[in-house]
Amino acid sequence: xxxxxxxxxxxxxxxxxxxxxxxxxxxxxxxxxxxxxxxxxxxxxxxxxxxxxxxxxxxxxxxxxxxxxxxxxxxxxxxxxxxxxxxxxxxxxxxxxxxxxxxxxxxxxxxxxxxxxxxxxxxxxxxxxxxxxxxxxxxxxxxxxxxxxxxxxxxxxxxxxxxxxxxxxxxxxxxxxxxxxxxxxxxxx
Amino acid sequence: xxxxxxxxxxxxxxxxxxxxxxxxxxxxxxxxxxxxxxxxxxxxxxxxxxxxxxxxxxxxxxxxxxxxxxxxxxxxxxxxxxxxxxxxxxxxxxxxxxxxxxxxxxxxxxxxxxxxxxxxxxxxxxxxxxxxxxxxxxxxxxxxxxxxxxxxxxxxxxxxxxxxxxxxxxxxxxxxxxxxxxxxxxxxxxxxxxxxxxxxxxxxxxxxxxxxxxxxxxxxxxxxxxxxxxxxxxxxxxxxxxxxxxxxxxxxxxxxxxxxxxxxxxxxxxxxxxxxxxxxxxxxxxxxxxxxxxxxxxxxxxxxxxxxxxxxxxxxxxxxxxx
Amino acid sequence: xxxxxxxxxxxxxxxxxxxxxxxxxxxxxxxxxxxxxxxxxxxxxxxxxxxxxxxxxxxxxxxxxxxxxxxxxxxxxxxxxxxxxxxxxxxxxxxxxxxxxxxxxxxxxxxxxxxxxxxxxxxxxxxxxxxxxxxxxxxxxxxxxxxxxxxxxxxxxxxxxxxxxxxxxxxxxxxxxxxxxxxxxxxxxxxxxxxxxxxxxxxxxxxxxxxxxxxxxxxxxxxxxxxxxxxxxxxxxxxxxxxxxxxxxxxxxxxxxxxxxxxxxxxxxxxxxxxxxxxxxxxxxxxxxxxxxxxxxxxxxxxxxxxxxxxxxxxxxxxxxxxxxxxxxxxxxxxxxxxxxxxxxxxxxxxxxxxxxxxxxxxxxxxxxxxxxxxxxxxxxxxxxxxxxxxxxxxxxxxxxxxxxxxxxxxxxxxxxxxxxxxxxxxxxxxxxxxxxxxxx
Numbered sequence: 001x002x003x004x005x006x007x008x009x010x011x012x013x014x015x016x017x018x019x020x021x022x023x024x025x026x027x028x029x030x031x032x033x034x035x036x037x038x039x040x041x042x043x044x045x046x047x048x049x050x051x052x053x054x055x056x057x058x059x060x061x062x063x064x065x066x067x068x069x070x071x072x073x074x075x076x077x078x079x080x081x082x083x084x085x086x087x088x089x090x091x092x093x094x095x096x097x098x099x100x101x102x103x104x105x106x107x108x109x110x111x112x113x114x115x116x117x118x119x120x121x122x123x124x125x126x127x128x129x130x131x132x133x134x135x136x137x138x139x140x141x142x143x144x145x146x147x148x149x150x151x152x153x154x155x156x157x158x159x160x161x162x163x164x165x166x167x168x169x170x171x172x173x174x175x176x177x178x179x180x181x182x183x184x185x186x187x188x189x
Numbered sequence: 190x191x192x193x194x195x196x197x198x199x200x201x202x203x204x205x206x207x208x209x210x211x212x213x214x215x216x217x218x219x220x221x222x223x224x225x226x227x228x229x230x231x232x233x234x235x236x237x238x239x240x241x242x243x244x245x246x247x248x249x250x251x252x253x254x255x256x257x258x259x260x261x262x263x264x265x266x267x268x269x270x271x272x273x274x275x276x277x278x279x280x281x282x283x284x285x286x287x288x289x290x291x292x293x294x295x296x297x298x299x300x301x302x303x304x305x306x307x308x309x310x311x312x313x314x315x316x317x318x319x320x321x322x323x324x325x326x327x328x329x330x331x332x333x334x335x336x337x338x339x340x341x342x343x344x345x346x347x348x349x350x351x352x353x354x355x356x357x358x359x360x361x362x363x364x365x366x367x368x369x370x371x372x373x374x375x376x377x378x379x380x381x382x383x384x385x386x387x388x389x390x391x392x393x394x395x396x397x398x399x400x401x402x403x404x405x406x407x408x409x410x411x412x413x414x415x416x417x418x419x420x421x422x423x424x425x426x427x428x429x430x431x432x433x434x435x436x437x438x439x440x441x442x443x444x445x446x447x448x449x450x451x452x453x454x455x456x457x458x459x460x461x462x463x464x465x466x467x468x469x470x471x472x473x474x475x476x477x478x479x480x481x482x483x484x485x486x487x488x489x490x491x492x493x494x495x496x497x498x499x500x501x502x503x504x505x506x507x508x509x510x511x512x
Numbered sequence: 513x514x515x516x517x518x519x520x521x522x523x524x525x526x527x528x529x530x531x532x533x534x535x536x537x538x539x540x541x542x543x544x545x546x547x548x549x550x551x552x553x554x555x556x557x558x559x560x561x562x563x564x565x566x567x568x569x570x571x572x573x574x575x576x577x578x579x580x581x582x583x584x585x586x587x588x589x590x591x592x593x594x595x596x597x598x599x600x601x602x603x604x605x606x607x608x609x610x611x612x613x614x615x616x617x618x619x620x621x622x623x624x625x626x627x628x629x630x631x632x633x634x635x636x637x638x639x640x641x642x643x644x645x646x647x648x649x650x651x652x653x654x655x656x657x658x659x660x661x662x663x664x665x666x667x668x669x670x671x672x673x674x675x676x677x678x679x680x681x682x683x684x685x686x687x688x689x690x691x692x693x694x695x696x697x698x699x700x701x702x703x704x705x706x707x708x709x710x711x712x713x714x715x716x717x718x719x720x721x722x723x724x725x726x727x728x729x730x731x732x733x734x735x736x737x738x739x740x741x742x743x744x745x746x747x748x749x750x751x752x753x754x755x756x757x758x759x760x761x762x763x764x765x766x767x768x769x770x771x772x773x774x775x776x777x778x779x780x781x782x783x784x785x786x787x788x789x790x791x792x793x794x795x796x797x798x799x800x801x802x803x804x805x806x807x808x809x810x811x812x813x814x815x816x817x818x819x820x821x822x823x824x825x826x827x828x829x830x831x832x833x834x835x836x837x838x839x840x841x842x843x844x845x846x847x848x849x850x851x852x853x854x855x856x857x858x859x860x861x862x863x864x865x866x867x868x869x870x871x872x873x874x875x876x877x878x879x880x881x882x883x884x885x886x887x888x889x890x891x892x893x894x895x896x897x898x899x900x901x902x903x904x905x906x907x908x909x910x911x912x913x914x915x916x917x918x919x920x921x922x923x924x925x926x927x928x929x930x931x932x933x934x935x936x937x938x939x940x941x942x943x944x945x946x947x948x949x950x951x952x953x
Binding site: 065069071072073074077082085086087088089090119123124125 | 222230232235494496
């Protein structure tokens with residue numbers, strides 16, 4: 001299966017977007033006092049860490065950061081079967097009760113992951129407010145649930161066959177966003 | 190009505206049929222499940238809508254409660270059938286019991302039964318997933334898995350670890366599951382007990398036999414001390430519990446010759462003063478309560494891994510992944 | 513000759529000429545292509561160029577083997593009391609289909625056959641069946657309780673050909689002594705199921721690695737050996753004839769071999785399953801491999817084979833033990849012991865032991881016909897002129913597959929389902945009358 005990779009954002013573009021998103025978040029949360037970031041495992045974790053760093057640079061103190069693994073909250077277990085690797089969810093120090101929680105993910109597509117994350121967050125406690133922040137939004141036309149982001153790095157409308165890959169230094173050795181096109185397989189005759 | 194075959198297959202009947210990788214998969218999957226039990230709301234929705242029957246033909250509070258917690262924390266709907274002495278099963282064959290369960294459209298059965306092979310018997314006859322919660326003297330795979338997880342937690346690894354199982358090996362499904370699991374993961378395994386309670390041919394499984402508990406203690410990194418059932422004395426396998434304690438009991442005095450970091454496991458419930466003295470059970474080497482905690486995580490992992498959809502949906506998922 | 517069934521069946525039976533088969537009759541050292549003429553229920557003549565009577569039915573037997581009728585001295589026909597498993601009628605028919613002209617019915621029915629009336633019942637039902645002959649055995653002890661001797665003489669007069677508590681070993685050595693001594697009056701065998709119940713301690717399979725792995729309670733070889741040795745000693749003490757049933761251990765075989773050398777009156781059985789299967793057949797908790805004595809180790813199978821070959825185990829018997837499918841469809845501990853054997857025995861023995869090279873065809877006939885008749889003093893086991901017209905004709909090249917749905921037996925419990933075999937009975941003749949012919953069943 002041949003793949004084509006087209007750059008969407010380079011490192012500078014990603015960092016600029018993150019810096020803007022950090023400001024938007026702080027503004028919406030009216031400061032960092034009760035602000036908590038929850039990254040969605042795995043690349044959302046990395047984006048949350050970068051965002052946290054941007055917030056620290058701007059505000060002086062980093063917000064507490066937690067991690068959500070939504071594997072056990074997925075709605076497609078019966079379709080895909082269980083995944084042997086279940087990640088660990090981690091609450092930020094101080095928990096989420098009464099906090100302003102920002103869910104951070106790399107790409108927003110159908111909205112199902114965010115639904116699962118919301119359910120998991122509700123099981124953990126009762127935040128006063130939840131925001132959603134994503135680096136790439138594939139546009140509201142792709143959504144399968146009524147979920148919209150509050151802060152977005154870049155919006156891009158793509159056909160169903162394309163994929164957006166967010167590359168992060170921890171896992172991929174670089175910070176960038178690429179569009180991956182997958183050629184349909186040649187039919188066997 | 191067959192089902193998606195998971196990494197473990199349809200059922201968990203024992204550790205003997207599993208590969209080392211399958212066992213590792215369960216242990217690795219159990220790790221994140223430990224954390225769920227530490228949450229204020231100890232529940233995830235992953236098995237929502239699944240129906241699980243806990244079918245216990247032998248009384249067992251401990252294992253049943255552990256399974257029930259695991260099931261409830263995964264949001265499954267559970268029904269307990271404690272059949273020992275109940276009218277449900279008197280005179281009804283296991284085949285009929287199984288068919289009745291199936292007719293109620295259940296997804297999984299967790300079964301404890303007095304006969305060796307009963308879990309496999311059930312698994313071969315119903316499409317639901319079957320988890321063996323102990324069958325006769327044969328296997329108790331989730332106990333074996335939780336023992337493995339506890340050893341791995343404390344020793345960092347299982348490969349190369351010397352584990353000696355002490356006590357009534359002959360009648361013990363815990364011993365068999367431990368032996369299979371430990372050997373597959375590369376541990377060195379010893380067994381120690383009175384010759385009346387050692388099964389014939391046990392060495393051929395690849396384990397070392399210790400006649401004296403003192404030798405076993407000196408040799409081992411881990412002791413897994415089994416419960417001595419009172420019935421064994423009544424049927425004459427050991428003359429008295431007192432004499433058993435005198436020659437095979439794990440006491441502080443005997444532990445003086447042990448390695449500093451010797452780990453002590455016990456599947457419970459403990460007969461204090463018989464197979465193990467209280468100060469040992471409550472002492473710093475004992476990880477008995479960690480085993481109980483791990484039991485829930487391991488059972489959650491097994492339930493989770495065995496859960497799945499129908500072949501049709503699996504097929505469509507496969508196509509979706511390819512496109 | 514004993515056996516009230518042996519009547520000259522002169523009325524209405526067509527003479528039967530079996531032409532041009534390989535006639536094997538070890539009782540007179542006969543193994544040649546020739547003819548056998550049966551008339552009036554008995555063997556009229558064996559030889560070439562016999563003039564057949566005008567009304568005789570002539571069966572071409574070229575390429576087939578014609579032998580004195582096969583006899584199975586160890587079958588459970590379950591009637592009375594276990595008619596859902598087998599009846600005397602279905603069992604006698606299954607026997608005929610398997611090439612057997614006579615079977616010995618074990619008395620451990622419900623109620624058990626421990627008095628002359630019960631013996632008469634089995635005998636009459638056997639005669640009504642009109643298939644293989646059915647010879648009743650009576651119990652050694654009243655109610656098979658192992659306590660008090662039955663009315664052996666009255667049972668023998670009623671038609672019992674031997675006594676046994678099969679299923680229950682005679683644990684009381686004193687009782688065994690009495691039985692062996694008393695049976696001498698009637699010159700009958702005392703058949704014993706050799707098992708020391710203390711040593712076997714509710715075991716459900718052979719003790720060893722497989723049992724250990726499966727977590728099943730094992731019976732050690734010693735549980736059988738100790739009892740075999742005890743029986744041999746008591747037989748030696750009394751001069752009685754002990755018949756040891758289904759011998760399965762190497763030590764047991766060796767003990768019998770030595771006892772025979774000393775002149776102890778002992779006959780002994782080997783079963784097809786103990787000749788062909790080891791305890792590994794139990795793997796997967798297969799209840800169709802659960803029997804008593806249990807399937808043993810490979811070394812034991814070798815010893816049983818050697819015993820059959822050299823005649824230490826002189827009798828091949830099936831221990832045909834039918835059970836309803838519900839009863840075998842249980843966890844291993846709960847399933848009953850035993851397998852059916854009548855319809856697979858000849859094919860298994862011929863395929864794996866004769867074609868397999870352990871024994872030749874005359875030895876097979878010796879173990880399955882001549883010796884069984886001799887051990888229990890039955891008619892048959894020979895084609896001498898004037899002897900019972902019991903004949904088995906087999907096609908030694910017939911290839912077939914064991915399919916339980918074709919069994920005439922009521923039960924299907926066999927570990928041999930699906931086995932490909934070579935050789936089977938095509939004609940079974942009892943008292944000069946054809947009771948089974950291939951194509952019927």
